Amino acid sequence: MKRRTLLAALTALAAAITLPLYANAQGLDPAKLRVALLPDENAATLIQNAQPLKRHLEAKLKKEIEIIVTTDYSSMIEAMRFGRIEVAYFGPFSYVLAKSRAKEIEPFAVGVEKGAPNYKAILIATADGPVKRIDDIRGKPFGFGDQASTSSHLAPRAHLLKKGLEGDKDYKVVHLGTHDAVARAVQAGQIPAGALSEPIYRSLIERKIIDPAKVITIDLTESIPNYPITMQGNLAPQLKQAIRDAFIDVKDKEVLKAFRVEGFAPTDDKAYDVLREMATILKMDLSK
Structure with missing residues (x-):
């Protein structure tokens, strides 16, 4: 009996340890997604213009969406770095800076304007x-x-x-x-x-x-590669795909107005190597 009792206890302990590890391996699936917009204009204007985006994402993802505009670029980078936001619309260089400090973030969509994913x-x-x-x-x-x-x-x-x-x-x-x-x-x-x-x-x-x-x-x-939309790399795979689809498939002009683009196309980290080259020309240390 003692042996069976010990075996049962060890089995229960293993299950208790394995379950959270398994859940963590599946990624995070929060009830609310915090979506940050680049603070390149007045914050009140950005949040007002983003209300159609908020409604679009809530309908597509079936989650509460909070639109965030940080005080400046650095605070947005830090918020992404420490997991205080799940999705972020970065400027090209601010993304490169963020990626240098938080390797796990993933760019997945880029704005397209006049048929091209770049601007000047x-x-x-x-x-x-x-x-x-x-x-x-x-x-x-x-x-x-x-x-x-x-x-x-x-x-x-x-x-x-x-x-x-x-x-x-x-x-x-x-x-x-x-x-x-x-x-x-x-x-x-x-x-x-x-x-x-x-x-x-x-x-x-x-x-x-x-x-x-x-x-x-x-x-x-x-030409400069356009602004990327990024997400935390530790999100659940099915949630990541749903977020990708919600942006890539959007056609509503009122939603796109918040980004000043005609639509979105898939992108990846390599598209922003040109910004790393610019930083080298200017002798900028991306780690600082």
């Missing part, structure tokens, strides 16, 4: 200001957005370097936080020139936030 940064100047062309930037302030922004920092800064203009040597680097802040500052003449995402710039004009008569275009960068 635009360099603009005050219409009646001192900057009319690239060379005029020398010796003057130049406005960028967040330091972790691709199209409002990394790409245009690398572009200027290729043109022979090094930041904080040939011109003064000014960080203004968001894309719309750069456009507003240039329009107002607070800084003579700056850079931001071309799609965001066009959107600001369409929404009559920026008057195109007060701003001129001085250059465009080379």
Whole structure:
């Protein structure tokens, strides 16, 4: 009897240990998904524009959806790193930074605009200001957005370097936080020139936030891979597939409006190696 009792106890203990391990191996399947949007514009505007997305995801995934806009790019990276959000819409470079610190995150969809999964940064100047062309930037302030922004920092800064203009040597680097802040500052003449995402710039004009008569275009960068949507790698496989399908298959223009794209296509980490190359050109340490 003692032997049978001991055997039964050991069997029960093994089952108790194995069950949570098995459940963990299947991945997480939370009742609520926290979806973070890149803080490249005013947070209230982003959350308002994302309400159709919230309703779409709740209908497709049968889960509560919380839309989150962090205070800046760095806090969004840290939130993803420590599992405080499940799905995130990163900028290309902020994704590269996040991936360097949290290997388990997975990009799965990329925005498509005008039939392509890429876009450009635009360099603009005050219409009646001192900057009319690239060379005029020398010796003057130049406005960028967040330091972790691709199209409002990394790409245009690398572009200027290729043109022979090094930041904080040939011109003064000014960080203004968001894309719309750069456009507003240039329009107002607070800084003579700056850079931001071309799609965001066009959107600001369409929404009559920026008057195109007060701003001129001085250059465009080379193509940049578009913003990726990522998810935590420890989610349950069936949930991952459902999230992929919910984004890749979306056709509703009101949902897509939050991302300023026509639709989404599949993507992977290799698509963003070009950003790692830009960081190398600028001698940036991705681990910091």
